[in-house]
Amino acid sequence: MQIAQHWIDIAYLIAAALFILGIKGLSKPKTAVRGNLLAATGMGIAAVVTLLHHDIVSYEVIIAGLIVGAVIGAILAIRVQMTSMPQLIALLNGFGGGASFALAAAEYFKGVDSTVAMAASGAAVLIGAVTLTGSFVAFAKLQELIGGQPKGFPGMKLVNLVLLVFSLGAIGYMTWTGQPNDTLFWAVVAAAALLGIMLVMPIGGADMPVVIALLNSYSGLAASAAGFVMGNSALIITGSLVGASGLILTQIMCKAMNRSLTNVLFGVMAEAGEAMDADEVYKGKIKSSSADEVAMILETAQRVVIVPGFGLAMAQAQHAVRDLADTLEARGTVVEYAIHPVAGRMPGHMNVLLAEAEVSYDKLKDMDTINPTFEQTDVAIVIGANDVTNPLAREDKSSPIYGMPILNVDKARTVVVVKRSLSPGFAGLPNPLFAKDNTLMLFGDGKQAIIDTTNALKEG
Amino acid sequence: MQIAQHWIDIAYLIAAALFILGIKGLSKPKTAVRGNLLAATGMGIAAVVTLLHHDIVSYEVIIAGLIVGAVIGAILAIRVQMTSMPQLIALLNGFGGGASFALAAAEYFKGVDSTVAMAASGAAVLIGAVTLTGSFVAFAKLQELIGGQPKGFPGMKLVNLVLLVFSLGAIGYMTWTGQPNDTLFWAVVAAAALLGIMLVMPIGGADMPVVIALLNSYSGLAASAAGFVMGNSALIITGSLVGASGLILTQIMCKAMNRSLTNVLFGVMAEAGEAMDADEVYKGKIKSSSADEVAMILETAQRVVIVPGFGLAMAQAQHAVRDLADTLEARGTVVEYAIHPVAGRMPGHMNVLLAEAEVSYDKLKDMDTINPTFEQTDVAIVIGANDVTNPLAREDKSSPIYGMPILNVDKARTVVVVKRSLSPGFAGLPNPLFAKDNTLMLFGDGKQAIIDTTNALKEG
């Protein structure tokens, strides 16, 4: 069955409207679920109607592709643990960029007949390939396939510039002459792929969420560019919607991390200041504690604040933490959670995890609300958090994380830090909090340590 | 000189972008002036570039029209008093609708060749004519050329329905058959013009700002429809921008007046309850006062709240009021202004007037801020305000204005009401405030009464 272009275009318009309503919905907690469904419906309409397009003559490849893609996508979505969400998003985003790249390449080899199509297919290939490899590097950093530390070499920026200028020049040349040139085309692909890798490599793992949001914006722009190649309004509109909203999201996130986008992109954080010597900070000042001792202190506490961080996610300790809180509350202790905007590995990471453990929403306090209350807090339990509690951000101007707003846990009467060792967090810095007089370290896996404490509390 | 359609379209796109930035700017106090200039620049670009269009063969009519229009527009804008702003906006809006109507008619007589063009020209004529006559009725009501009271006759709604159905039917018929029919065309024009009048007539003068905002939205839609006729993207985009933003503005205003849009449109307010007998409310309970007496009371007041209303605008008393406030403040009295969202005849009317008299912005308190403070207020001076202080809105469920949030001036220790007589305000209702024990009436023209009081205060 095939239908007139006319109706296909109207269906695309409906799909675009659904995407708009979807994005709008996704930006408010109440309407988020519906927003997601609206957007998915829009995608369904766009895909189905495309299958009726008269240009489509064979369905084998399509069906095979759809099945393979749907199976992989569904498995990824169902299997992923909440703790690995950032990696998954990076990966999916890379696939999106890869799709735009493959599509633009296919269009290129079909033959591009106009200046606009040539320039646009060049842009889609360039942006798509950068998104593809860049997202994969982000994925690898988050999955810890490669280290989270910034990686680079002297003159890297220059090489990147050369790659970019070369790519733009080659695309410009083909557009100008109107002569496709396959060798040049593949050279652009290679340069763009390399560029994607080299742009993300020097960015610290801690900045990955920002990078992913930015790459998300790129993948939208790549789709939009592909739309210019094909003269397809659905791709143009939707791609630019995502491009713009991704960029805004990037800015919002930078603000939350108190960093500028340029700083993030050029890894400025990693370059500032000297590496601090951990031994010097910690030597002789660390007080190690036990679950029993912590339980004793908690027994008399009136107000306890739990500070979750990435380690909570790693240890899958969210349910254990909830048990501890329930036990404390049953004894009449007030328990609240201090949620730092960038605790964990993606914005809202801790909210997702604690929601999974059915912690009531109104006990999760954001940084600005909870910070003034630490002085009235008897015990702050820091579980697998590190950078977001590091006083260096407040005090040491030469520190790479200086200026990032932190949770002032050190103001609490007693601080209990649960982690496995003295090893640093994402930013790779020692944390003077651990050496404070009022700090007790409870070494061990986050989940086990919390369970032990809860049991000790119940028995004691 | 003539340029390619290509470049004209790009210029239109730039103009549309400037309109978008302009509207965005106009919605924030800080950026409003710049927003207006951006939008004006966009309009300049769009107009100039259109003059270079190859369809334009003669310039006489154009130049004559531009000169006449510019002179009239400039005179209107320069001459208008701030008090007459609502009328002017109504008038300008009517002209906008008239322009769309005339344009669509011209296109119709040039010959419309497609279904879309026929339907769109019908829509533009219909909406444009309704906007034209509707806005003029609104103008006449505000300028008090005709009474502000709702006017109508039994079965009016039915007649309106018939007119609407006839117009839509006729346009539909011409579109369906593809046969322009000049008689039918003029019949639609007549029906639409009549419809515009009859839709606005039954709406009370007090609701005119809402009506104007709605008609503003219509004039945008008319422009957009004209754009469909001509295949002109500038008209389509800009018209629908204005259409949508006007509708939102209408809703925001309805909310501020605590009324639903349907209520406004069908004049429901005017129908509720019995007309109250003014004599009964006022008889034997009115205490008339003098400027000297009021000055004496003010001498000992620690806190004075000035409540401006439409009468302040009528009497042009804004400068006199400022003088009074300055005199009071020089004596150490605290003076604030209570600004009701719909005091005067348009939203923000009082802000505009008092800004003209250079009253400092932070002394203007909105309703929600000032209402809790009336109990600690020694003297509330109500100057030419009436409906916005009417306790019936709070107390009398059968009153037509019941539910409108009001300024609780009656809670002040002493209330001084400055107006010329006991005649009612816009809603046409008696005001029990005037008969309260703690109310003193200071009869006279607003400006003179305030000047007298100030002088008495200075001498006393």
Added chain:
Amino acid sequence: MDFVAQLTLFVLAIFLGFELITKVPPTLHTPLMSGSNAISGITLVGALLAAGHGGSTLISVLGFVAVVLATINVIGGFMVTNRMLAMFKRK
């Protein structure tokens, strides 16, 4: 430009218009009304084309009327908006 493309522009601009006007403080309602009213004078563009087309007398008259009305709307609207906003700014 075909009809669906026009419709697409229409729909996008409607969405955009809705999004742009959110939480305008009442102080700005009047300038916003007169400002967006002036913007709706974009009809001027169409009016110029109609008036300069050199068609029949009826068309020219209608075109002339359209140009006059649209110009009043544009010039009057932007000027009066500016006048009002200038008053706010003075403090």
Added chain:
Amino acid sequence: MDFVAQLTLFVLAIFLGFELITKVPPTLHTPLMSGSNAISGITLVGALLAAGHGGSTLISVLGFVAVVLATINVIGGFMVTNRMLAMFKRK
């Protein structure tokens, strides 16, 4: 659709995208990211056209790759977003 019309759509959608995302609470950043990521899988539409075009092997392979990747992006993205949001809702 000519280039300027395409460009117009592009510009309007950019403005709209900017306006839509304002003041998203941090809690929603992740779902919003994965959701808009799924929406950028609109490339699927183009990929289907490329894969079904019946061109050379190279084009078919590229089309197949594009369909697979875009579908993973779309299905994975919407499903995982839904999963995350469902967790928020449960309270």
